[in-house]
Amino acid sequence: MTNASHLPNPRNSTSLTRRQLLKATVGGMSALTLLSLAGCQPVAAPAAVGDAPAAAIPSTLTIGYDLDIIKLDPGIQQAGVDWPAAALVFNRLVEYDNTMMNPVPSLAESWTVADDELTYTFQLRQGVKFHSGREVTAEDVAYTFTRNFEIGSKGRFAGYMLSVDTFEATGPYEFVIHLKQQDVTFFPNLAVMSASIVDKETIDQVDTHPIGSGPYEFVEWVPGERVVYRKFADYWNQEQLAQWPDEIVTIAIPEVQTRIANLQSGQVDIATSIPAEFFEQISSDSNLQLLGQEISASYLCLIFSNERPPFQENKLLRQAIGHAIDKEAILQNVFFGSGESQCNLIPSTHWAYSELDCPTRDLDEARRLLAESGFDTTTKITFRTFTGQQFGVPVAEIIQSNLTEIGLNVEIESLEWAFYVEDAWVGRNFEMTLAWYGREIDPDGLFSSVLRKEQGNNPMRYFNQEVEDLFDKGKATADREERKKIYEDIMNIAILDDTALVKLKTMEVKWAANKKVEGFTLMPKGHPNFYDWKWVG
Numbered sequence: 001m002t003n004a005s006h007l008p009n010p011r012n013s014t015s016l017t018r019r020q021l022l023k024a025t026v027g028g029m030s031a032l033t034l035l036s037l038a039g040c041q042p043v044a045a046p047a048a049v050g051d052a053p054a055a056a057i058p059s060t061l062t063i064g065y066d067l068d069i070i071k072l073d074p075g076i077q078q079a080g081v082d083w084p085a086a087a088l089v090f091n092r093l094v095e096y097d098n099t100m101m102n103p104v105p106s107l108a109e110s111w112t113v114a115d116d117e118l119t120y121t122f123q124l125r126q127g128v129k130f131h132s133g134r135e136v137t138a139e140d141v142a143y144t145f146t147r148n149f150e151i152g153s154k155g156r157f158a159g160y161m162l163s164v165d166t167f168e169a170t171g172p173y174e175f176v177i178h179l180k181q182q183d184v185t186f187f188p189n190l191a192v193m194s195a196s197i198v199d200k201e202t203i204d205q206v207d208t209h210p211i212g213s214g215p216y217e218f219v220e221w222v223p224g225e226r227v228v229y230r231k232f233a234d235y236w237n238q239e240q241l242a243q244w245p246d247e248i249v250t251i252a253i254p255e256v257q258t259r260i261a262n263l264q265s266g267q268v269d270i271a272t273s274i275p276a277e278f279f280e281q282i283s284s285d286s287n288l289q290l291l292g293q294e295i296s297a298s299y300l301c302l303i304f305s306n307e308r309p310p311f312q313e314n315k316l317l318r319q320a321i322g323h324a325i326d327k328e329a330i331l332q333n334v335f336f337g338s339g340e341s342q343c344n345l346i347p348s349t350h351w352a353y354s355e356l357d358c359p360t361r362d363l364d365e366a367r368r369l370l371a372e373s374g375f376d377t378t379t380k381i382t383f384r385t386f387t388g389q390q391f392g393v394p395v396a397e398i399i400q401s402n403l404t405e406i407g408l409n410v411e412i413e414s415l416e417w418a419f420y421v422e423d424a425w426v427g428r429n430f431e432m433t434l435a436w437y438g439r440e441i442d443p444d445g446l447f448s449s450v451l452r453k454e455q456g457n458n459p460m461r462y463f464n465q466e467v468e469d470l471f472d473k474g475k476a477t478a479d480r481e482e483r484k485k486i487y488e489d490i491m492n493i494a495i496l497d498d499t500a501l502v503k504l505k506t507m508e509v510k511w512a513a514n515k516k517v518e519g520f521t522l523m524p525k526g527h528p529n530f531y532d533w534k535w536v537g
Contacts, residue, residue, distance in 0.1 A: 058245075058246035058247055059245040059246045059247070059535065059537055060245055060246065060247040060248070060249055061244075061245045061247070061248045061249070061269050061270070061516070061517070061535060061537070062248075062249045062250075062251060062267070062268045062269050062270075063084070063248070063249070063250045063251070063268060063269065063270040063271075063272065064250075064251050064253040064259040064262055064263065064267075064268035064270065064271045064272065065081060065250050065251065065252055065253065065272050065273075066081075066252075066253070066254055066256070066259065066272055066273040066388065066389065067079075067081045067252060067254065067388050067389075067417050067418075068081070068223060068224055068225075068252040068418070069081055069082050069084070069085055069221065069227055069250070070082055070418050070421055070422075071085075071207075072085050072089075072206065072207060072208070072209075072210045072218070072221070073206045073207050073210065074086040074090055074193050074194055074195075074196035074198070074210075075147060075148050075151050075155045075157065075194060075196075075198070075206075076151060076154055076155045077155075077156075077193055077194065078156070078421055078425065078426060078456065079417075079421055080438050080525070080526060080527060082193070083193055083527045083528075084227070084229070084248070084250055084530070085210070085218070085227065086193035086194075086196050087193065087214070087527070087528075087530040087531075088214050088215060088216040088229050088248060088530055089131075089196075089210050089211075089212040089214045089216060089217070089218050089229065090193075090196030090197060090198070090210070090212035090213065090214045091106045091107045091128075091136075091196070091197060091212065091213045091214050092106055092107065092190060092191050092192075092195045092196055092197060093106060093107050093108040093122055093141065093175075093190050093195070093197070094106050094107075094108055094187075094190050094191050095191055095531050096188075096191040096523060096529060096531075097529075097532070098294070098521050098523060098529055098532060099294075099441065099523075099524070100188060100191070100297075100440055100441050100442075100445075100523050100524050100525060101188055101441060101442065102188075103187065103188055103190065103191045104531075107124055107125060107128060107136060107141070107197060107213065108122040108123065108124055108125075108175075109123055109124070109125045110122075110123045111123065116182075117179075117182045118178060118179045118180075118181075118182065119176065119177070119178050119179070120176070120177045120179075120186075120187070121170075121174065121175075121176050122141075122174065122175045122176070122177075123173060123174060124136070124137070124138055124141070124173040124174070124175065125173075125236055126173055127236065128213055128236045129213060129234050129236070130199045130202075130211055130212065130213050131199075131211045131212060131213070131217045131218075131232055132199060132201065132202055132211050133234075134199065134201060136197065136213050137169070137172045137173065138169035138170070138171060138172060138173055138174055138175040139169050139172075139200075140197055140198070140199065140200055141169065141175045141197055142167060142168060142169040142175065143198070143200040144195075144196070144197045144198050144200075145157075145161075145164075145167050147198070147203070148161075148194060148195075149161070153454045153455070153456060154426070155194050155456065156192065156193075156194040156449070156456040156457075157192070157194035157195060159448075159449045159452070159455040159456050159457075160189040160192055160194065160195070160449070161186075161189065162452075163179045163180055163181055163183035163186050163475065164177060164178075164179060164180070164186075165178045165179055165180045166178045181472065181475070181476050182475075182476045182478075183475045183476065184442070184444075184475060184476075184477075184478060185440075185442050185444045185445055185448075185475050186475075188440065188442060188445070189440070189445070192440075196212065197212070197213065198210075198211075198212065199211045199212065199213075213235075213236075214232065214235070215231065215232055215235045215237070215240070215241055215244065215530075216229035216230060216231060216232060216248060217229065217230050217231075217232045219247075224252055225251065225252065226249055226250065226251045226252070227249070227250045228247060228248075228249050229247065229248045229249070230246065230247050231244070231245075231246050231247070240531070243533075243534045243535060244533075244534075244535050245535045245537065251268065253268070253271075254388055256273070256274070256275060256278065256390060259271040259272070259273075260274070260278060260281070260282070260512065263288065263512055263513075263514065264285070264287075264288070266514070269513060269514050269516050269517060269537065270291075270511060270512070270513045270514075270517065270520070271511065271512045271513070272511050273389075273509070273510075273511070274290070274510045274511060274512050275335075275336070275390065275391075276335055276336040276337065276338035276508070276510075277336045278512075279338075279510060282512045287514060287515060288512055288513065288514060288515075289512065289513050289514075289515065290510055290511075290512055291510065291511040291512065291513055291520055291521070291522055291528075292508070292509070292510050292511075292522055293508070293509055293522045293523065293524055293526065294524070295347060295349055295350065295441065295524050296339075296347055296506050296507060296508055296509060296524060296526070297347070297438065297439045297440060297441045297445070297446055297524035297525050297526075298436070298437060298438045298439070298506065298507040298508075298509055298524075298525065298526045299345060299436075299437050299439075299503055299504075299505065299506045299507055300391075300395070300434065300435070300436050300437075300503075300504045300505050300506075300507055301434070301435045301436075301437065301501040301502060301503050301504060302321070302325070302399065302432060302433075302434060302435075302501060302502040302504060303432065303433060303434075303435045303459070303460050303500070303501045304318050304431070304432050304460060304499075304500070304501065305428065305430055305431055305432070305459075305460055305461070306460050306461045306462050306463070306500075307428060307461050308431065309431075310375055310379060310381060310431065311431065311432065314373055314374075314375065315497075315498060315499060316369050316370075316372050316373035316374075317369075317370065317373040317375050318498075318499035318500075318502075319359070319369050319499045320366045320367075320369035320370040320373060320406065321366070321403060321408075321432075321499075321502065322359050322366075322499050322502045323359050323360070323361065323362045323363070323365045323366035323369065324361070324363060324366040324402045324403055324405065324406045324408075325361065325399055325402050325403075325502060325504070326361055326398065326402050327341040327361070327504055327505065328341065328361075329398055329402075330395055330398050330399075330504055330505065331505055333394070333398065334391050334394045334395055334398070335391065335505065338508045339505040339506040339507060339508050340505065340506050341503075341504065341505045341506075342356070342358055342503075343356055343358035343359065343491075343495055343496070343502075343503050344356050344358070344491060344495075344503075345446055345447045345450075345491060345495070345503055346443055346446055346447075346487065347506055350441075350443070351480055351484070352443040352480070352483060352484045352487055353484075354484060354485075354487075354488045356488070356491060356492065356495070356496060357496065358496075359496070363405055363406060366406045367406050367407070370406055370407065370408070377407045377408060377409065378409065379409070380409050380410075380411055381403075381408060381409065381410045381411070381431055381432065382410075382411055382413055382430075382431050382432075383396055383399070383400060383410050383411065383412050383413065383431070383432055383433070384412075384413045384414075384415055384420070384424050384429075384430045384431075384432075384433040385412060385413070385414055385415070385420075385433065385434050386414070386415055386416075386417050386420040386424075386434065387414050387415065387416055387417060388416065388417030389417065389436065392414070392434060393412070393414055395434060395504065396412050396414075396434065397412065400412055420433075424459070425459050426459075428459045428461065430459070435457075435459075435501070436507065437450060437457060438507075438509075438525045438526040438527070439457075439525060440524070440525060441524040441525075443474070443483060443484075443487045444471065444474055444475050444487075447490075448471050448475075450501070451464075451467055451471075451490070451494050451500060452467070452468060452471055453468060460500060460501065462494070462498070462500040462501075464493060464494060464498060466493060467490055467493055467494050470486055470489055470490045470493075471490065473486055474486040474487060474490070507526070509522055509526035510522075511528070515536070516535065516536055516537030517533060517534070517535060517536070517537075518533065518534040518535075518536050519532060519533045519534055520533040521533070
């Protein structure tokens with residue numbers, strides 16, 4: 001292990017709050033005033049002889065997010081906006097590479113796999129410290145696994161680890177996992193945020209001040225304004241740490257125009273969630289760079305509750321809605337043509353993609369199915385959507401208009417993002433709602449947690465035993481052509497016949513940055529790879 005050279009403990013830098021950002025943009029402040037707000041000071045006069053040298057101002061990367069974080073506990077995090085808290089504060093046994101398919105060593109410096117591919121033995125790095133100063137051991141890994149399985153469907157970990165049979169710490173730095181069956185998705189899933197290794201001795205404060213072993217310590221969260229992370233001087237990978245800034249600050253800036261304006265003025269270094277209509281503006285600015293994915297594992301769907309009327313046990317009603325929706329109108333009018341609207345949950349450039357007999361927009365067929373469904377069209381259907389993402393309400397309005405054409409009475413209920421996650425998503429309190437999925441790139445990862453029983457991405461509570469069996473078969477199969485056919489069979493059942501959901505489009509995730517960051521990449525899930533980039537600010 002690289003010897004840790006102790007870095008100075010950097011002070012907190014003054015950061016712009018959301019309120020200050022808005023005031024700066026709307027009020028038309030001068031560049032000097034904006035820089036002053038951000039904590040950038042004019043050059044001082046030379047110090048007098050005998051004066052103490054001024055303390056170095058810490059370098060700070062500021063990210064303007066479209067939303068505030070929701071949870072700090074990686075065991076129960078649900079939203080992609082919580083990824084920085086998990087990625088920066090915690091380590092996992094392994095970390096994602098840019099493809100999300102070939103994880104790289106992290107807390108585990110090496111591992112072996114038994115010939116039957118059912119037993120994985122991990123050797124942990126010695127001397128790795130939590131931010132509390134205590135050494136990370138295999139007992140902490142075992143504690144994390146036990147805790148996450150106990151959290152169950154309230155989190156994501158148990159769904160990713162369906163193939164795990166038993167696990168144990170067989171020594172201070174050795175951790176062994178036994179699988180029930182061969183599973184080609186198991187190893188990459190060890191890098192998900194819910195697999196973050198927590199400190200069992202400080203777990204009581206994980207909701208407010210999480211302690212991990214990651215490259216950055218949690219400093220503070222001011223809800224609606226900022227989250228501050230400071231470099232952990234005793235981080236085990238000093239070579240990597242030296243390439244990154246002293247602090248990382250995320251700021252909630254919901255309005256996209258404000259995010260872009262503050263990126264251009266230097267108030268933030270990265271702006272997240274850039275809509276397609278701004279791609280050309282960013283690309284043509286020589287001071288900025290547009291950040292994207294090589295392939296997207298993100299998609300937008302309309303989902304139906306299988307736990308309550310009117311969609312419970314009414315497949316024909318769900319199919320009628322599928323034929324009524326004008327996906328092309330959504331694609332062009334809301335997303336400016338970005339993405340693809342075919343019904344396959346696997347993107348068209350993926351090795352597992354196959355052409356499906358996707359339902360087309362056909363109002364006559366939709367009316368026929370609606371009549372056959374027996375649904376009373378005088379009954380109101382409540383359509384819950386979210387604000388905070390600029391497409392949530394416009395997409396819902398197009399669908400509402402489409403369904404009116406076949407005689408359905410749909411009422412839109414718009415929810416603030418955090419409440420949507422807690423009430424509609426986690427609480428499963430909806431009849432139909434929009435769902436924006438950001439998944440893993442393996443075909444199982446793309447939609448198994450969406451369509452499998454009681455998984456974190458299945459608030460619909462969709463269940464079909466044939467689909468369950470096919471997913472198990474797909475994970476246990478190594479041959480790509482065989483797997484491709486298995487996932488095609490799954491979608492023919494779940495998407496085309498059962499109509500558990502209606503895929504609206506793939507989501508092309510883009511961020512923008514200034515030139516202070518190099519090599520910053522968005523993974524297929526739409527999250528940044530915080531472990532493979534360089535700060536040159």
